[in-house]
Amino acid sequence: MDDFSWLGLPVEEAARRLLGCELERTLGPETLRVRIVETEAYSQDDPASHTFSGRTARNEAMFLGPGHAYVYLSYGIHSCLNIVVGREGVGEGVLIRAAEPLEGRDTMALLRGRGGVALTNGPGKLGQALAIDLGLSGHDVALAPLRLLRRPPLGEERVVVTTRIGITKAAELPRRFYDRDSGYVSVRARPVAR
DNA sequence: TGGACGATTGACT
DNA sequence: GTCAATCGTCCAA
Numbered sequence: 001m002d003d004f005s006w007l008g009l010p011v012e013e014a015a016r017r018l019l020g021c022e023l024e025r026t027l028g029p030e031t032l033r034v035r036i037v038e039t040e041a042y043s044q045d046d047p048a049s050h051t052f053s054g055r056t057a058r059n060e061a062m063f064l065g066p067g068h069a070y071v072y073l074s075y076g077i078h079s080c081l082n083i084v085v086g087r088e089g090v091g092e093g094v095l096i097r098a099a100e101p102l103e104g105r106d107t108m109a110l111l112r113g114r115g116g117v118a119l120t121n122g123p124g125k126l127g128q129a130l131a132i133d134l135g136l137s138g139h140d141v142a143l144a145p146l147r148l149l150r151r152p153p154l155g156e157e158r159v160v161v162t163t164r165i166g167i168t169k170a171a172e173l174p175r176r177f178y179d180r181d182s183g184y185v186s187v188r189a190r191p192v193a194r
Numbered sequence: 195t196g197g198a199c200g201a202t203t204g205a206c207t
Numbered sequence: 208g209t210c211a212a213t214c215g216t217c218c219a220a
Contacts, residue, residue: 040201048201058216075202076214082201095201124202134215167201 003150004142007066007085014066014085015041015094015177016159022149023081023099025130032104032130034120035151037182038097040164040175042082044090047169051091061138062091069146071127071137078124079132083141083148097123097165097176100184122186154179 007014018039025032042049050059050072061070065088074080086092099120101108108129109115120126127133132146141148162176165187178185 042201050201053217056217072201073213073215075200075212077212078202080201097201118204122202164201 004067004148006150007083008087009085011041011043011085011092011094012175014083015039015175017153018083018094018096019159019177019179020151020154022102022151023096023130024144024147024149025104025132026145027107027131030104030107032108033102033149034099034126034130035102036096036099038099038176038178038185040095040097040177041092042095042175043086043092046173046175048164048167048171048173049091049093051093055091059091062093063089064138065089067141067148069136069139069141071132071134073134074124079127079134080123081127081130081132081136095123096126098178098182098184098186099126100182101129117184119184121184 018036021036023034044051051062055063061068062084066085068084070082070084070093071079081096082093084093101119108119111131112119112129120129136146139146158180160178160180161174164176
């Protein structure tokens, strides 16, 4: 059993540490496994967060405490996965924006209807490749059929920090993190000014 | 109870 | 580069 106490860290730190960790999705006899390469931090005091206006039926899972999954439907089409972090009762989470396939690539390609980096290089794509749906919202990621596997943190020099993608509110905040060495990052650009 | 709105993607010009 | 798809959620009425 993995120790997930580190998910109780402040959301930006948790978002950094999720880089390099793995997700294992079991579908009957099939096992799909990916390595997380891109994340975004969302906290309750953040106008861009689904929890900004408080607890609702949709975002309930975001308040269940660290180690739960929060899944939302984007544009009525795409299921996107978050890992809830921070303190129980506070709506904080990390959007998993992209990952690298490690195991079960063929099944992911079938689920996606295409291959290459387009398999998992975006939040909606990853959701489809791992057969994520709204039913998994609130799921405990210590358990099958969707498990988070801890891995050592990436070296500081490998982590690129940028503004978040596709939001209109609080768009200037540097709360996106990705692995510089991965080819599965969704958008390369917008490095934070130095 | 209805209408506007996305933490996106893929097809097309 | 532009743009439509598609539906759960939220809030105004």
